[in-house]
Amino acid sequence: MLQKSPCTVFFLLLSIVLLSACSRQDIYQKAIGFERSAAGLEAASITLGELDIAYLRNADMNSGDTIVMVHGFGANKDNWTRMARELTDKFNVYAIDLPGHGESSKPLDLGYRLDQQVAHLARILQALDIAEMHMMGNSMGGAITALYAAAYPEQIKTAVLFDPAGILEYESELFDLVVAGDNPLIPSKPGDFERLMDFALEKKPFIPWPVLGVMEDQALANQTVNKVIFAAIRDAGFETDFRSIVSRIKAPVLVVWGKEDRVINYRNGEVFVDIIPGARLEVLDGVGHVPMIEAPEESARLFLEFAKSHAPKAG
Template structure:
């Protein structure tokens, strides 16, 4: 049965109204997300910055610090962003110059599917960033993939790294994890392809998840889905990396004081691999945190910051 002109007009009007409402809801959602991020950044005392170098865009967070302040450079993990460090930064002393950068392919930095993203290439990109940002010597902290990049960076540029903190770092897989079992079954809980996958990712990556309100989770889910293709590309290169070079040899070339910090409930990379890191890095020590998964700086930011500060104070005491 054909609809009357008035019914057709009503239906069209309803669809327009519905689409307008959805658009408005989306604008409100993203507006709330930006307000929340502004609040988190203000609590951490950092502001968003960016720079261009070698034709690539780098987004980063930076605080205000004295010109002679020691710098801490923070590198996030796969599929993450600089914002992963915000609550951790809150608990660091204001006397440090803090820089948290979005690695290429992540966050608000360039996402170019035509360039390589393996660990040694990412080291080169970080090097380009540090030179452009004027960072000549710093304490380097990295989580997961960022930990592998940090390790290789410290090995290749020893004069620039004062100390190294590796938080659930990638690169060594002597002890297998639940992720490897999932990958063998054709599953990858680290990549979000549909809305319900975001909750799966959070449950898998973290043992002690922080509360994240709806507008934030909704926007993060949409951003993760939008990045599926680039994350697939990067992850494939990370898997290939495991066969391309001996990462254990890289660790033997790390000479700076190193702390290996790991969440005992990590399902992404087995915490027992900390033994390998501390065995191969000469001047290193480890700390295992109970009840925490793959992202201690998110799950237990105050405790993680406290541990790293104790480590850095010990280094200062050793220097006299």
């Protein structure tokens, strides 16, 4: 098995790009495969009625707790692989492609309000027989994690919210752009995906150009469903109810926010911890909207220390 080293993965990817006669899609699949393998993860799927749900899980299960990872808007399960690399030795990780995202089904009429997405996730976890877990989510996934923790308190050991959506008391650069009719989170033409990366990430990871090209193709292909999901969340008028609901969370909550976040202002983290009893806030300098990609080791360390501090006392 590959050693869990970013350098190993980097040189393997570089060798593929330089030496392989494969297509861009083949290179992408091999690169993603290397990332997953290095993180100790494997791909799997489950069918729920007419929905096919893709997810990543430990290639080798262990006796540790379960962690469920919930990605953000327009993202997918592979946003978590670099952080998961730090966790799969001691935890059983499940990174889910929510409906409408990644390799999961993308029906336009499913219902994508935040509360509806919580219900979809509950169905998925029930089908996977996951009844107790640490849950973490980023952006939209952070809002879903918070709502899930409030709705299913008996299931959640700890909740970690990375730059969560749901509260917009302090406006961001994204707000002004969306009001002006320009949403950088939904690529619509060539070049827009690189703009999205520049906008969302302060610290961009190395991505070989063939892989970046396939990622842009996927984002452009998902433009229609992404518009439906964004509109469902934006038009729900849910913020007042959201605050009331998350104030009922019983589980320990850690909020982690990149200070350079242009998507959601990091000062909204102060509002989250004021509302959620006992919640703790960590602000990361030099990090943008996606800490688990930009600072995976630091993100994992914060979770591990937080989980340890809230673990049941022996004896």
